[in-house]
Amino acid sequence: xxxxxxLLQTAxxxxxxxxxxxxxxLLVGKELLLPSPLSTLSRLAVLLTKGESWLFSGLTLLRIxxxxxxxxxxxxxxxxFTARSRFAEALLSPLRAIVKASPVTSFILLALLWLSSDxxxxxxxxxxxxxxxxxxxxxxxxxxxxxxxxxxxxxxxxRWQIVKKIYVPSVLPQFLAACTTSLGFAWKSGVAAEIIAxxxxxxxxxxxxxxxxxxxxxxxAWTLMIVALSMLLEWLLIKGMRRIRSxx
Amino acid sequence: xxxxxxxxxxxxxxNGHAVLSGFSAEIPLCGVTLIRGASGAGKTTLFRLLLGxxxxxxxxxxxxxxxxxxxxxQEDRLLPWATALENVALGSDEARADAVLNRxxxxxxxxxxxxxxxxxxxxxxxxxxxxxxxxDILFLDEPFTGLDEENKRIAANxxxxxxxxxxxxxxDDAEAELxxxxxxxxxx
Numbered sequence: 001x002x003x004x005x006x007l008l009q010t011a012x013x014x015x016x017x018x019x020x021x022x023x024x025x026l027l028v029g030k031e032l033l034l035p036s037p038l039s040t041l042s043r044l045a046v047l048l049t050k051g052e053s054w055l056f057s058g059l060t061l062l063r064i065x066x067x068x069x070x071x072x073x074x075x076x077x078x079x080x081f082t083a084r085s086r087f088a089e090a091l092l093s094p095l096r097a098i099v100k101a102s103p104v105t106s107f108i109l110l111a112l113l114w115l116s117s118d119x120x121x122x123x124x125x126x127x128x129x130x131x132x133x134x135x136x137x138x139x140x141x142x143x144x145x146x147x148x149x150x151x152x153x154x155x156x157x158x159r160w161q162i163v164k165k166i167y168v169p170s171v172l173p174q175f176l177a178a179c180t181t182s183l184g185f186a187w188k189s190g191v192a193a194e195i196i197a198x199x200x201x202x203x204x205x206x207x208x209x210x211x212x213x214x215x216x217x218x219x220x221a222w223t224l225m226i227v228a229l230s231m232l233l234e235w236l237l238i239k240g241m242r243r244i245r246s247x248x
Numbered sequence: 249x250x251x252x253x254x255x256x257x258x259x260x261x262x263n264g265h266a267v268l269s270g271f272s273a274e275i276p277l278c279g280v281t282l283i284r285g286a287s288g289a290g291k292t293t294l295f296r297l298l299l300g301x302x303x304x305x306x307x308x309x310x311x312x313x314x315x316x317x318x319x320x321x322q323e324d325r326l327l328p329w330a331t332a333l334e335n336v337a338l339g340s341d342e343a344r345a346d347a348v349l350n351r352x353x354x355x356x357x358x359x360x361x362x363x364x365x366x367x368x369x370x371x372x373x374x375x376x377x378x379x380x381x382x383x384d385i386l387f388l389d390e391p392f393t394g395l396d397e398e399n400k401r402i403a404a405n406x407x408x409x410x411x412x413x414x415x416x417x418x419x420d421d422a423e424a425e426l427x428x429x430x431x432x433x434x435x436x
Contacts, residue, residue, distance in 0.1 A: 150301060150325075151321065152338070154299065154319050
């Protein structure tokens with residue numbers, strides 16, 4: 001449980017940000033350009049009372065998290081493969097480099113040609129996560145102390161026990177760090193993909209509609225929703241990781 | 249099974265540099281045998297060949313088939329994320345690991361991670377791991393590094409109590425004396 005002092009500090013920081021936002025909004029003086037925190041939060045409160053908002057947020061979450069989880073799984077499998085085989089690393093590393101270096105928009109536009117609009121955000125989140133998890137996990141596998149592996153073999157551990165007792169704890173810190181970092185990327189790129197691909201029931205679609213109708217308050221309210229969901233996911237992930245670390 | 253380990257014309261090179269060249273010897277499979285030699289003479293290489301961690305370029309080793317070695321490596325090689333007890337229980341079980349750690353005077357440190365232990369304590373955990381493993385031959389590479397006199401004596405007695413053949417690499421005559429009687433193999 002966070003201490004009272006910590007909660008007070010968080011509340012104070014939030015108040016400072018809201019005050020700066022309010023001041024900037026007053027300074028600009030046009031809700032169309034920069035809505036005030038009050039009107040944004042009121043609009044968000046209205047959105048939260050609508051079943052549609054929950055459905056759209058849930059579907060956005062489902063698309064992005066499916067891509068994220070598939071990306072993590074594929075990243076780990078590719079890392080295991082390329083860490084074991086130099087040929088596999090030489091063969092697959094150009095693909096990784098291309099995905100890393102290409103602008104996400106190029107992939108979104110390509111994915112629009114290949115996939116249905118519902119699948120584009122999933123694919124893009126997947127694509128952002130794979131190279132990050134793959135690189136970090138493969139590096140951690142390669143860096144695992146070979147002397148510990150040798151020791152494990154001498155003390156009668158079989159292949160599975162060596163993976164469980166030596167490789168997994170050795171790789172875990174870098175893997176978990178990559179999972180946290182890539183979650184933010186998956187979320188941002190997934191919503192960006194929704195804005196371009198426009199699946200009918202999505203936060204991205206709502207953002208696009210707000211922009212089209214110049215409803216800046218709505219734009220801010222939906223953005224706030226995205227930020228809140230992203231922070232919630234990151235909090236859940238970190239909580240889960242602490243559990244994994246203490247169990248490992 | 250043979251009662252000696254037979255080393256026949258062993259050769260091993262690394263990057264063209266011969267570490268062992270046509271080395272032959274007989275190591276008795278009883279009591280304590282010291283492997284001696286100047287620094288760089290190939291003691292650790294011989295140790296690794298005996299353990300099967302490396303293969304000789306030429307020659308053969310006979311008499312170690314079907315034997316289960318328990319090893320204290322030159323480095324401690326403890327799992328940094330595991331407690332002393334978990335490290336020792338790696339190749340055995342917790343009850344046995346607990347007993348050996350107690351025997352080596354580490355009952356207070358069982359739940360500590362390696363980073364929380366002193367150099368000497370880590371060395372004793374590495375020794376405890378080999379003793380708890382219950383091998384039928386003990387391979388010890390500089391086993392007493394970092395131990396004080398009292399703990400050297402306790403560890404040597406615990407090793408002798410295992411009642412299995414012991415092969416030791418050591419530079420130190422005083423450490424060799426801890427084992428009482430021993431044979432000696434010198435690598436030039």
